[in-house]
Amino acid sequence: MKLFAIKESAGMALRSIRSNLGRSLLTTLGVLIGAGSLIALTALGNGASKAVEESLQSLGANLLIVYSGQPRGTALVRRNTSNIVPTLSENDLEAIRELGYVTMAAPESSLNAQAKYENRNASITIIGTDHNYPLVRNYYPVYGEFFSESDVDTRRAVVVLGSKAAADLIGPDIDPIGERVRVNGQPFTVVGVMQSKGNDTTDNQAFVPISTFLRSLSGGSKYAAINVQAADMAIMREAQSAIEAELLRLHGLPSMDAADFYIANQLDVLGAAQGTAGTFTLLLGGIAAISLIVGGIGIMNIMLVSVTERTREIGVRMALGAKPGDVLLQFLVEAVILSVSGGVLGIAAGVAAAWAFSRFGGMAVAVSADAVLLAFMFSLVTGLFFGGYPAFRASRLDPIEALRYE
């Protein structure tokens, strides 16, 4: 019976919408824009969030980086370690490797250097590290090999070039393996070329054994940073605490406040970045929700006008046996059809806009099923809420007054 009434109401509502098509479309536009912007803007927000997450994941799984010195500002991960005064020793590295939570660790120091191949020059970042680096940073050679443990032990003058460094110095026509390049005047033999990370800063690096680096390029014996891979994502906090305690002990320091090192935990970085992106998404979603409410007010306005215009019709329907509930349902269903069709069109428009953002704007977008569901539910609730009052007014009309209405 109730289902029957809804079906009848939908029939009446569709007829009424059709007979006022222009006005109905304009009314729908408000909800359409609201739902569309909800989809498109949250897609942008989610896309940004995903992009940040992916770029951090690509650093390497379960990564902790111990840096010399104190953190600067809020950027925990430092792209460039060349201007850090090194405080981490080989002894520290060995101690970290002994800790239970740690799978492996690789030292890192760097400097900006001039590289030369025949008569070509390039400014590149030279990173001194050991054979564990590819595994710890999830970053591998595509051609040739990374240098080995024995290369590190024997301080061989070998280099693995980043993809851009290789392209700039040697070019595509010559097999780089076995070629000799000079770094700050010192000769090195190329043994490998790294995969491209699609990031010029990373791709313009070159890797040499840390022992060679310290001996012939930088001098000194300490490392700027130690990259640590924790055994599991779940124990990264414990790993961080264990490393902190061990290094404080080794350095003879009382607490982290006085420490000459700090640890960038991938979780913290991820959390901070996701927090920012989450706020961004929420903000954009909020703006969209407001426009959806504005659309709802538009629907309420037009439904109130419609109820007034159709007062006599309501009177006739009541005289013929329409109960207050029938009249309420008729106008409510009409408002819901308007707002939901606006919502559905808006979802389509939003998905199309998100696609256009990514296709023509090169932006990272991610349309989430949640956002689609939210937009749909929101438009439904908008119709029920803002259609409710006009429908209630219609149902409360006195049939005698309504029949007399001119």
Added chain:
Amino acid sequence: MDQPVIDLRDIKRHYIMGPTTVRAVDGVTLSIVTGEFVSIIGPSGSGKSSLMNIIGCLDTPTEGSYHINGETVQGLSRGRLAEIRNREIGFVFQSFNLLPRLSALENVELPLVYAGIAARQRREQAMEMLAKVGLDGREKHLPAELSGGQRQRVAIARALASRPSVLLADEPTGALDQKTGVEIIEMFHTLNAEGSTIVLVTHDMNIARQARRVVRVLDGLVVSDGPAEDAA
């Protein structure tokens, strides 16, 4: 004697307008039995419209008892009143009151929609009623595409559609020319002859005399009630 279809006992309808009380209906007792053709006549302000609203279950009396087809009307909710209107009363209005966006057939179907009758059966019943008022072939026409007389016949078909106990007509010829008005009255005679109970509310004695019984209302009271031949 048959049980009356409409049974009004000492019906009063008072409106409170600020400090004064308007006694629109002030103690009317009236019974109408099945198959009667009754006119209610009175000048404007006599209370006939208020009485008609009560008979039509659009309004409830302030005092008195009203039974329609044996069912008590006073004290019912708006929803129950709507059900009674749907089942017992067929309204015919002066200005037809067809819904302009609906076809003739859809207009006739309306009371059946609210009675909860399924689409197919509704359609059949409505077609039958339109044929009965001589409008077969005009089912798809919108009211605006029909003449005044045709519109009123659609309205009559609509009033008959749910097979109500009483056809309640309020100045049904008021918006029609003389000739068409006569045709509509003819139709009432035919329907009455076929067994319909008709209550016709008018201010026009010439129309009122067409009924078999005339009830005169003045100042909220019935002042005369008798066969049409006796009405002056």
